[in-house]
Amino acid sequence: xxxxxxxxxxxxxxxxxxxxxxxxxxxxxxxxxxxxxxxxxxxxxxxxxxxxxxxxxxxxxxxxxxxxxxxxxxxxxxxxxxxxxxxxxxxxxxxxxxxxxxxxxxxxx
Amino acid sequence: xxxxxxxxxxxxxxxxxxxxxxxxxxxxxxxxxxxxxxxxxxxxxxxxxxxxxxxxxxxxxxxxxxxxxxxxxxxxxxxxxxxxxxxxxxxxxxxxxxxxxxxxxxxxxxxxxxxxx
Numbered sequence: 001x002x003x004x005x006x007x008x009x010x011x012x013x014x015x016x017x018x019x020x021x022x023x024x025x026x027x028x029x030x031x032x033x034x035x036x037x038x039x040x041x042x043x044x045x046x047x048x049x050x051x052x053x054x055x056x057x058x059x060x061x062x063x064x065x066x067x068x069x070x071x072x073x074x075x076x077x078x079x080x081x082x083x084x085x086x087x088x089x090x091x092x093x094x095x096x097x098x099x100x101x102x103x104x105x106x107x108x109x
Numbered sequence: 110x111x112x113x114x115x116x117x118x119x120x121x122x123x124x125x126x127x128x129x130x131x132x133x134x135x136x137x138x139x140x141x142x143x144x145x146x147x148x149x150x151x152x153x154x155x156x157x158x159x160x161x162x163x164x165x166x167x168x169x170x171x172x173x174x175x176x177x178x179x180x181x182x183x184x185x186x187x188x189x190x191x192x193x194x195x196x197x198x199x200x201x202x203x204x205x206x207x208x209x210x211x212x213x214x215x216x217x218x219x220x221x222x223x224x225x226x
Contacts, residue, residue, distance in 0.1 A: 033215075043152070087152065096154070097215065
């Protein structure tokens with residue numbers, strides 16, 4: 001079956017670095033997405049990886065290892081506004097997104 | 110408009126009534142998705158439209174749920190004889206053209222918060 005696993009909740013300190021892991025199992029693979037969702041709002045796109053390696057975009061970076069079925073989202077210099085849920089989603093061979101349940105990130109001062 | 114829009118933003122209804130939720134995708138986007146999200150939960154896929162192809166209805170939870178997409182643009186999700194467990198946020202997303210790098214990125218509307226009393 002198809003499955004996405006990511007931690008339910010993480011806590012980090014303002015100014016620090018946090019890494020949110022995601023493992024996936026899909027029928028075929030056409031890329032890995034990360035979305036950010038603030039409470040009460042719709043998800044917004046953060047990153048897309050389809051090749052192995054690290055993609056850096058400002059304070060946020062996303063990493064993919066296709067052979068391991070593994071991705072992580074790295075957030076640096078954490079700010080209070082980064083408190084949100086982070087959703088991992090893998091695209092299968094039919095270009096359908098398989099969604100994880102999301103990781104709630106709590107930032108403490 | 111610049112983004113995906115949905116209406117109404119909030120809907121309160123009584124158990125047993127029918128509701129219609131509307132989604133206007135980004136102009137030019139060929140793919141349209143409906144999801145459901147219960148409080149504190151992940152996204153639950155409902156239905157997917159792509160161009161003129163038959164929709165993928167594999168996520169619809171029961172035959173009380175149906176959706177249409179007219180003219181390849183606006184979509185309506187209909188829930189008949191609503192139940193309390195239907196209470197959730199219903200999210201619509203659109204993408205440019207699945208099957209091409211970066212064009213699969215789904216852009217979400219603000220959602221419709223449905224409460225069934």
